[in-house]
Amino acid sequence: MAEIVYAAGAPHAPGLIGLLEAAPADVKDVVINTYRSLADAMASAKADVLIVFANDHLANSRVRTYPDFLIGMAAEHRGPYEWFKPWIGCEDYTVKGSPEVAAALFDGMTKRGIRMFAQTENLKFDDNISVPVLLTNVAGSGIPMVPVLQNCTVPPIPDQRRCYEVGKALGDFIRDDLPADMRVALLGSGGLSHEPGGARYYFIDEEFDRWFLDLVASGDHERLLDELTLEKMEAAGSGGTAELLAWVVVLGAIGSKPGKSFGYTVHKDFKCGVGGVLWDMSPNMPKSRAA
Amino acid sequence: MGLEKFKASLATHDLIQDLKWSPELREEFAANEAAVLDRYPLRKDERRAIETRNFLALYDLGLHPYLGGQFARLIFGNEAGKGATVAVNKLVESLQGKGSVA
Numbered sequence: 001m002a003e004i005v006y007a008a009g010a011p012h013a014p015g016l017i018g019l020l021e022a023a024p025a026d027v028k029d030v031v032i033n034t035y036r037s038l039a040d041a042m043a044s045a046k047a048d049v050l051i052v053f054a055n056d057h058l059a060n061s062r063v064r065t066y067p068d069f070l071i072g073m074a075a076e077h078r079g080p081y082e083w084f085k086p087w088i089g090c091e092d093y094t095v096k097g098s099p100e101v102a103a104a105l106f107d108g109m110t111k112r113g114i115r116m117f118a119q120t121e122n123l124k125f126d127d128n129i130s131v132p133v134l135l136t137n138v139a140g141s142g143i144p145m146v147p148v149l150q151n152c153t154v155p156p157i158p159d160q161r162r163c164y165e166v167g168k169a170l171g172d173f174i175r176d177d178l179p180a181d182m183r184v185a186l187l188g189s190g191g192l193s194h195e196p197g198g199a200r201y202y203f204i205d206e207e208f209d210r211w212f213l214d215l216v217a218s219g220d221h222e223r224l225l226d227e228l229t230l231e232k233m234e235a236a237g238s239g240g241t242a243e244l245l246a247w248v249v250v251l252g253a254i255g256s257k258p259g260k261s262f263g264y265t266v267h268k269d270f271k272c273g274v275g276g277v278l279w280d281m282s283p284n285m286p287k288s289r290a291a
Numbered sequence: 292m293g294l295e296k297f298k299a300s301l302a303t304h305d306l307i308q309d310l311k312w313s314p315e316l317r318e319e320f321a322a323n324e325a326a327v328l329d330r331y332p333l334r335k336d337e338r339r340a341i342e343t344r345n346f347l348a349l350y351d352l353g354l355h356p357y358l359g360g361q362f363a364r365l366i367f368g369n370e371a372g373k374g375a376t377v378a379v380n381k382l383v384e385s386l387q388g389k390g391s392v393a
Contacts, residue, residue, distance in 0.1 A: 019373030054372070058357055059311075063304040083311050087364065089371040124312075153357055155294055197360025198293070199386035200378050238293035271379070272337045 003180035003283075004171070005186035005256045007249035008038050009141050009216065011192055012054065012131035017268050018089025027274075030265035031267065034276040041278050042136055042143070047185035049101050049144050051170075053250060055191035055243035056149035059084075060119075062116035066154045069109075069166070071118040072147040073102040075161035079125035079133070088127050099174040102243035103179065105146060106201035108173035114166050116148070121145060130187045143185070152243040160228045164221070164244045167252015174253065188250040190243030192273035193236040193266075200237070202267045209273035212244065217259040217277050221251060240272070247277075249273035254279055283285055298353020301339065302331045307358045310365050312338040317365065344393040 015023075022032070031141045042050070047291055059081065061067060077095045080088055099120075106118040123129075129147050133139055152156060158166070174184050192212060193205035215224055228248070233241040264275035306328070310317050320327045330339055340348035344366065346359055354362075363382040368374015385392045 003339065007348055014371065022372065058308070058355065058361075062308055063299050063301075063358075082314065083369070086370040101368055153294075154299075154355065184377050195356075197356035197363075198380070199383060201360070234293050270382070 001175040001180055002182035002184055004186060004254055005047050005183045005255075005281055006042055007250050007279040007281055008041070008186075008276060009032065009188040009191070009244075009250060010038055010132055011272055011274050012127045012189045013194065013270045013272035013274065014127040015130065015221060015267070015270040015272070016131055016274065017134060018230060019053065019089070023267050023269065027265045027267040030263040031274060034262040034274070038276055038278060039136040042138075042185055043141060045183065045185055045281075046187050047143055047183045049098050049146060050138060050185040051101075051146045051148065052129060052132065052187045052189055053104070053148045053246040054077070054132075054248060055152040056125055057128055059124045059126050059128070060149060060153065063154060066151060067117040068158050069114070069116040070123065070149045071102050071106050071116055072097065072123040072149070073099050073106070073118050073120045075099050075145060077129070077145060078120070078122055080130040081126060084126040084130070088130055089155040090130055093130070093133055093139040095133055095139050096142065096144045098146050102146045103146055105148075105173060106175045106176055109166075109169055110236075111173065111220075112169040114169050114274070123149060126213045128189055132187060132281055137213040138188075142180045150249070151247060152245050153239050154241060157230060158245070159230050160225055160245060163248040164225055164252035167249040170249060171253035171255070177207055186253055188247035190246045191241060192244070192275060194240035194272035195237035196240045196271070198238050202268055202271055203237060204271070204273045205236040205241070206273060208232075208241070210264060213261045213264060213275050215275060216247060216251065217261055219256040219258045221256050224248070224251065254281065257281065265285035294356070296350060296353055297355055301353045302333050303337055303354055303362075304358055306331050307362045311361060315384070320325065321366060342384070343391040345391040346382050347388070347390045350386065365377070
């Protein structure tokens, strides 16, 4: 059976690239240390494929036809999409795709009762994929990527329990459907607290962020599913914080495991709390999941 | 202000998505906004809110806040740390009670 050798969650605020240079030194330190640690761990994991779950941000589909999960099946993923370039302020990138794993994922999730959609054309990427790709050196590492853009903001939103179920199916798919010797990396891209487009655009809920980072690092998934409600995430930043559901998918796939954070920081110009978590995927860790 | 007023069928959502996806439409919108608006089935108060840059009114009509943020950038500027900051500040000013920020 294939193995999940890397699992992490990290924010993708566009300011982490375009506004990093102007940020205070202590803020920069946390950002650089977090993404460098995640990049180093990804390189050490020697994964054959990286599957990234991230908020679609209404980048690819109309509100009237909005998928909850959209898999990118392209052989190459290019970004960022034209309109987002000046906003993110990043270089263009090309990442190798994995049409085979993407197709297997689509089939595997369909078989397990999870409705996903899949597109062979290049998806439109904004900060959701662009920021982690560049800050964790996915483009430079040569690791093939399968992006899955999810609905974290268009009601009705698949909640934490549904996303955890999707994650469980993802874990089953990886272990049972992918080639036996394949090494898989998972990244949940999004968060922490922020309210893009809202009246509280500059609001960052530091108390929520620190609570969330501690909780997901603890491995207590029963508590996570009881307490990380849509209502709680909306209160911590409407229309933005709920993209932490991408982390929940990853957690459903790996089951209860401890994680470590690389610090937390707030910076008004980022308009988003910043902190990442890397979960311990060493083979001797117990495998258990919330019901 | 959250998602509680969100109205999925609002025509402005399509306008914003199309502007985001088409440089040609953005050029036309800048040069002749009325001609672009004519092509969307906007309610009278919806069109008026767009014309007067009244984000508060658009949100009351059901505009999704994420697309509202992007609409502000389409109108006021999209460059990190520059136009995008102006756009955020204009949007917040409107949503916090000023209404029209034309």
